[in-house]
Structures are given as C-alpha cells and as structure tokens.
Amino acid sequence: xxxxxxxxxxxxxxxxxxxxxxxxxxxxxxxxxxxxxxxxxxxxxxxxxxxxxxxxxxxxxxxxxxxxxxxxxxxxxxxxxxxxxxxxxxxxxxxxxxxxxxxxxxxxxxxxxxxxxxxxxxxxxxxxxxxxxxxxxxxxxxxxxxxxxxxxxxxxxxxxxxxxxxxxxxxxxxxxxxxxxxxxxxxxxxxxxxxxxxxxxxxxxxxxxxxxxxxxxxxxxxxxxxxxxxxxxxxxxxxxxxxxxxxxxxxxxxxxxxxxxxxxxxxxxxxxxxxxxxxxxxxxxxxxxxxxxxxxxxxxx
Ligand code: GCU
Numbered sequence: 358x359x360x361x362x363x364x365x366x367x368x369x370x371x372x373x374x375x376x377x378x379x380x381x382x383x384x385x386x387x388x389x390x391x392x393x394x395x396x397x398x399x400x401x402x403x404x405x406x407x408x409x410x411x412x413x414x415x416x417x418x419x420x421x422x423x424x425x426x427x428x429x430x431x432x433x434x435x436x437x438x439x440x441x442x443x444x445x446x447x448x449x450x451x452x453x454x455x456x457x458x459x460x461x462x463x464x465x466x467x468x469x470x471x472x473x474x475x476x477x478x479x480x481x482x483x484x485x486x487x488x489x490x491x492x493x494x495x496x497x498x499x500x501x502x503x504x505x506x507x508x509x510x511x512x513x514x515x516x517x518x519x520x521x522x523x524x525x526x527x528x529x530x531x532x533x534x535x536x537x538x539x540x541x542x543x544x545x546x547x548x549x550x551x552x553x554x555x556x557x558x559x560x561x562x563x564x565x566x567x568x569x570x571x572x573x574x575x576x577x578x579x580x581x582x583x584x585x586x587x588x589x590x591x592x593x594x595x596x597x598x599x600x601x602x603x604x605x606x607x608x609x610x611x612x613x614x615x616x617x618x619x620x621x622x623x624x625x626x627x628x629x630x631x632x633x634x635x636x637x638x639x640x641x642x643x644x645x646x647x648x649x650x651x652x653x654x655x656x657x658x
Pocket of ligand 1: 362401417418419476502522523539540541544567
C-alpha cells in the first residue's frame with residue numbers, strides 16, 4: 358500500500374504503478390505495490406506518521422515534510438542547492454552523499470528513505486500579474502508547503518508565505534484566501550490551478566524533491582532474496598520517472614499556454630540575491646555546510 362497525493366496521470370503514479378507490476382513479475386507474485394492516488398490515505402504530513410507507525414507501508418512525501426521530522430533534510434530543500442534534474446539525480450543516487458541521511462530516521466521514526474523522485478523546477482503563479490521582480494509579490498499571500506525553509510524562502514522573495522497542505526490549495530486560490538502558489542508545471546495543470554491563477558512567473562527558484570519512504574520494519578521483514586529484488590527494481594524507478602517528467606512538463610506548459618496562462622520570465626538575479634540570506638541561515642552547522650558543499654560539487658562546472 359503506497360500513498361500518493363497526485364492524480365493517476367501524474368508521472369509519479371505511472372512510474373510507481375510500473376514498479377509494482379515489475380516487482381510482482383520478478384517475485385512471482387510475492388510482492389506488489391498498490392498505489393493509492395489523490396490523497397485517499399490522507400495528506401502527506403499525516404501519512405508520513407502513518408508509515409512510521411506501520412499503518413501505511415509506503416508513501417511519497419516531499420523533502421519539506423522530511424525536514425519536519427529531521428532538520429538534516431533541510432539542506433536538500435534549499436533554493437540554489439540543485440541546478441537541475443540531472444544534478445539532483447546524481448546527488449540522490451550518490452551513496453556517499455545521501456546514504457547516511459536516507460537511513461538516519463530508521464531508529465527514531467521507523468522510516469527508510471528508498472530514494473528520490475524529482476519535482477522538477479518550481480515557479481510562482483498568481484491571480485494577478487505579471488511578477489517580474491520580488492517587489493511585485495509585495496503583500497501577496499502565496500501558498501507554501503508546511504516547512505520553515507519554504508516559509509522563509511517565499512517571504513524573502515517578497516511575498517507573505519501561507520503554509521497549507523497540497524489538497525487545499527485549489528479552493529483557497531478560488532476563494533481568494535490565496536493570491537498565488539508555487540509549484541511545478543505538472544502540478545499546476547493536474548491540480549487545475551491554471552483556472553484560478555492565470556499568471557506564471559518562471560522564477561525557477563527551486564528544483565524540488567519527493568522521497569519514497571517505507572516502514573523500516575516492513576522492509577527488514579522481507580526475506581533476503583525478495584529484499585534484493587525489491588532494491589534492484591527500485592533502482593529503475595527514479596530514471597523512468599525523470600524521463601516521464603521531462604516529457605510531461607513540456608506538455609503541461611504547452612497546455613497551460615493554450616488554456617490562457619500568461620507565462621513570463623523574471624529578473625533572475627534579483628530573486629537569487631533575495632534568496633541568498635535564506636541559504637546562509639540554514640547552513641548553520643558544519644555538517645549542513647559539508648552536505649551543501651558535497652551537493653554543489655556534483656553540479657556541472
Ligand atoms: C509537488 C510534490 C508534492 C508536494 C507538492 C506541494 O507536487 O510532488 O509531493 O506535495 O508539490 O506543493 O505540496
């Protein structure tokens with residue numbers, strides 16, 4: 358049983374369903390993964406708890422939720438940490454960088470991080486626009502995930518950050534409780550935010566990351582042979598997902614434009630400058646700085 362907050366058309370659903378089918382075949386039906394989409398098992402914050410308790414086996418949760426159970430995950434949530442999806446994939450598949458991080462909440466929370474799935478580039482979108490520089494966001498209530506890094510990030514970008522769970526955003530945009538939100542093009546379209554926030558500013562302030570987490574006791578209870586097959590099949594998932602992601606992002610942006618969304622570039626330097634203090638604020642221990650530098654070393658020169 359795997360909990361997902363996305364629709365059946367989303368690349369994460371497609372890649373994880375495929376993972377379940379491949380696993381079923383490779384283990385002669387001993388293992389399978391059933392994906393429950395659309396937050397049917399609960400919002401991400403709640404479901405993360407349920408996976409730790411063993412009531413739900415696995416879930417897709419964003420880095421911002423992991424940050425709430427261990428501050429060690431904050432570095433990967435920082436704007437400017439990751440340049441693009443390829444950089445992100447190199448980092449999350451590098452055992453030397455993320456190995457300890459991914460097992461660090463096993464004893465404390467009974468959660469094993471299997472790996473990462475990209476959320477691609479995130480942009481700001483608003484009901485009124487265009488947004489070109491940070492001052493254009495002044496006074497606007499922009500939804501963020503429940504994360505101190507992201508609250509600081511959006512405040513630094515000039516807006517008033519409003520934390521809220523994913524499933525509530527559409528209604529809040531529609532009723533005017535929010536002036537905008539920030540997300541990738543795929544979520545913008547699959548959550549129908551294009552109908553209620555028609556200006557998209559390509560801020561590209563963050564390459565977001567989701568994690569697939571599993572109850573540690575469940576993983577360890579698998580017979581050795583099955584655990585090995587499970588881990589081999591898992592290796593294929595994030596690349597399959599990234600391939601789907603690139604194609605689906607292009608489609609989403611084209612569909613957004615067709616539906617009337619006005620898309621504009623921004624003053625990148627001004628946003629980068631505004632975000633610098635946020636990065637500095639969260640690199641407050643030698644370990645965090647070390648992790649950040651290891652991530653940056655994986656960037657393309
Ligand atoms: C992305 C991400 C989700 C997250 C969402 C959000 O869509 O894939 O895991 O919930 O952003 O902004 O809350």
